[in-house]
Amino acid sequence: MKLKKITALLLSSALMVSMLAGCGGAAEAPAPADTAPADTTEAADSGDDAAAADTAEASESTGDVKEFTMFITMPGSEINDDNEIAQMIADKWGVKVKETWLTGQTASEATGTLIAGGEYPDFIDSDEMNLLVDADALVPLDDYIDKYPEFRDEWFTPEEWDKFRQPDGHIYWINPFGNTMGETKQTTHNDEAFWIQVRVLEWAGYPKIETMDQYFDLLERYIAENPTMEDGTENMAYTILCEDWRYFCLENAGQFLAGYPNDGSVIVNKSNMTIEDYNTSEDTIQYFKKLNEEYNKGFVDPESFTQTYDEYIAKLSTGRVLGMVDQWWDFAYTVNDVFKQTGLDLKGCNYVPLGLTTKEGMENRWHTYDDTVNQASGIAITTDCEDPEAAFKFIVDCAMDQELHDLRWWGVKDVDYNVDDNGLYYRTDEQRQNWADTSYQAAHRCQYSYFPQWHGTSRDGKNANKPEEQPSEFMNDMAKPLKDCFDAYGITTYPQMIGSVQETNGPWFPMYSYSNNFTTETPGGVAWAKMGECKHEWLPKVVMAKDFDKGWGEYMDAYEACKPEDFLAEMQEILDTFK
Amino acid sequence: MARVKTEKTRKIPITMKEMKKQSFLMIVSFCMVVYGIIFYYWPLTGWIMAFQNYKPKKGLLGSKFVGLDKFRFLFEDDVFIKVIRNTFAMGVINLVSTTIMAVLFAIILNEVRRTWIKKPIQTISYLPHFLSWIVVTGILHVSLSPTGIVNDVLMRMGFIKQAINFFAHPKYFWWIVAFANCWKETGFNAIIYFAAITGIDPSLYEAASIDGADRLQKIRYITLPGIKPTFLILLLMNVGNVLNAGFEVQYLLGNGLVQSVSQTIDIYVLKWGISQNDYSLGTAAGLFKSVVSILLIVLANGLAKRYSEERLF
């Protein structure tokens, strides 16, 4: 009896669901939105421009708004379909872009399936541009670029444009990032450094710290006198993050200590244009020797090499860690938030960067002043885009129209920011919070963050192009100890604190943009991958070694076995093209 | 294989009469085979990639053939040999430990008579299955850190004098992974054994009680034989999976110091294949895994047929 009932229930629900599914299927059939464009393009071709505009999205009541799709091989936040600022942009500039982001795949997997399937979004920004060029999926942009000479001349120098030229002579993509307009407004040191808490500097009377020896000497002295924090938490002199790709916190300080900029994978010796390997350089040996010494003295966190990123951030958040090497973006945003919430910023737990070098009096290049143009990726228009003309115009608008730029990055005037009597933009706490709120972002904010954008000063000559670079925003929440520290050193920004030399980097900079694209198809690529593996395993061992020289010797044996010379030779070849 | 088997079991002559009688079975089989060929066997054309330098643009037919180059690359790399060892070791340890735990848990929970205890425990037991690995490994990491609860307990009980950094020593790694697997999956894996135990004829237990058997004896002579078919089938299936020892756990728990024991084939493939754009290498490794799996299955199936009733095919 009961069984029959259940069976009946199951059957009827199965029927219902399959009907539902059937409906879905039926609805699917007459509206093959993806396959239809073939016909519509034909119609458009026969007509004039007005007809072309119609094809974009006939169903939209706005009529002449063109809807484009975009896929970005990075994780990111999708905005709502009825996002307010996106609608404003559509109303005024006639373009709406539906962005989709990477989820749960690697960039190359995602790009690979796109290519295999042969269907592309209108815009694409992938880390695997070469694959797309190989597949003839991208529209050459040269002609379009020349149609907008203002944009062409302002966005890149001819040399920079040339870096984007592929072997066939065409330019297929434009890097949207890292361009500074007018005077730089940079207030943070968004790069790598030896960081130190301001309370340590304050305790020591704000000394000048130039070398690793001085740095560790200061940390040791501080710990000796202040073994715990006010609340009894034990202070920790130095920790190292070593998880996965984040092991740069351990790995590459050697190049900076030698006074070189962040070429990442190698050192470029400008005097004779040769590639040098910092892994085996004297400065790097000194650096690891010092770490080894401090480790054996007990001043380096014993969990350094096994902690995860979350554990590391949690550790920094307690305010007990006096110093470490890291990139600002890797820790500062989260950790500073916690400090603010827990009041640790008032106790001097904020970090400031130190531009250490091997010897006193050397120039340091920890901070990158120049725009870093990464020629390996950028925004591109695909061959599936029906109206590349309009698509490209929007790219240009994003870069050239200040109103659009402000709308994307500052938001709506009087809603997301206010303007004071001097014409300077400022935000209230509430506006700032809204702007950072996930739900608000989805409903209201529309940055089109992979379209061209500027740092530096706005075309009005006053404001920063991006809120986070606006001086008032920066000074807004500086805690007193941090401010005292800045005052004591007579500086107003983080880059001034680290005091790197200002000079123009070579056109090859940064070299890591090349090595990142190495594949296992070349011996150099194989060597590069193996070197990474080897360093992951051996650098911690070297630091922990009882006998440094012996440990280093073993590491070098393993390192040489990876054939680093193959890698260096290929890097040299690339550098030679700039001779 | 198939021939040996038919000799052993009853011989059924292939006659028209028999075929007609079995027409329903034949039709179903035919449909299923067609379905299987389309959805499971047709994509295996992708294995061609293992012998090519596959480029997505050129596709399967257009890419350049490189013969056994990809396999040569794998097997000439000392690291890959180590990686096979790690995968195999962790696969076997995981298989044994998770199976034992699931059976143990199912049997022990079955001994609880009160449903109001039994049901909630069963529900709780399978909850961790829904936690992602990153959550589970995160908690495990905190618990096993030098300042974590495990070291704390061990030190208080006097087993150790100094905190152990479990993740810094290769010798602990495989066992930590096995523990993590048991922790997450025991309850879920046990579900199938609950169902098996439910299927045992209750009159058997009655008879045993009358004969004066205690609970252990009932487990031994009734429950265990009752779940034996399920146990063997699952074991056989999982023998083919020992090379799928996982990816996420090892990736999330590993670090530079233990990478010589933590890397599995899947991690290796990701590092060398996918992230370097080399689809062919990943396919070659996958093909290697499939071949080994099928060999293991055929072997295990042969053994099972010889020593018991159960078999996969």
Add this chain to the structure above:
Amino acid sequence: MNEKEYKVSKPISDKIFGVIVVIFLASFVIITLYPVINTVALSFNDGIDAVRGGIYLWPRKFSMKNYKTVFAMQNIWTGAKVTVARTVLATLTSLFANALLAFVVSRKRFLFKSQLSLFWVITMYVNGGMIPVFLLYKNLGLTGTFNVYWVPGMISAFNMLVMRTYMEGIPESLEESAQLDGAGYFTIFKDIISPLRKPVYATVALFIAVWQWNSWFDAMLYNRMKTQYTTLQYELMKLLSSVMQQSGSAENAKNAGGNTITPITIRAAVTVATMLPIVCLYPFLQRYFVTGLTIGGVKE
């Protein structure tokens, strides 16, 4: 009442055994429940506060922000509907298909049963890779449709083998007597085999449902641009990966005053949101695992 009766005749070994059972289960429950409680606690905690670590069984700084963020997502309800639909439909179709196949290969007289089994066993261990599968689905017109969720995975050798094991346990005499009555194989399947195997159906249905419920990769791969076919898990994965991305952005830095979310707490909320519905389903299926023993108990 049976309990009492039972206790009287309990041998000493049973008492020792009982103690062991209690200890085992108690420690098992504690160790299993802990990560779950920890996740729930985190899901109700303020994001920035959670970064500091040290939250175990109870939230430290209570916040509903995580759940608000999850449920404020634009496509979450579309996703939920699609997920429920695919779970129900796939569970039914897949259960039926697997049962049918299991029935066929468990017929002792069937001429090709071992070949057919082998054919399916192999599918468990071979995999052509993402790209060929993608191309296949595209050519079959499955990409960009709802059908991609239930058609390709309808038969799984694992589930089929689990069912086969049970069906083989049915006495052959049942089948023979049915055949003597002139019943064909279809009738035997319909009348005899299928109603008898309730626990195994519950088990397999659970496996399929859990698998379907948690799937998101297919939605991402085949329906990336089709918002109407998005699934709950895919939406949640998108949220998670966007929060992970954002936590390192300058915007958040100036945000400490408000309620905040971070990957740690959002992940927890997402986990709880996923876990709850499927956990609620379990007690309904559980009946089938317990019935046999309750009957046994009564008979004792």
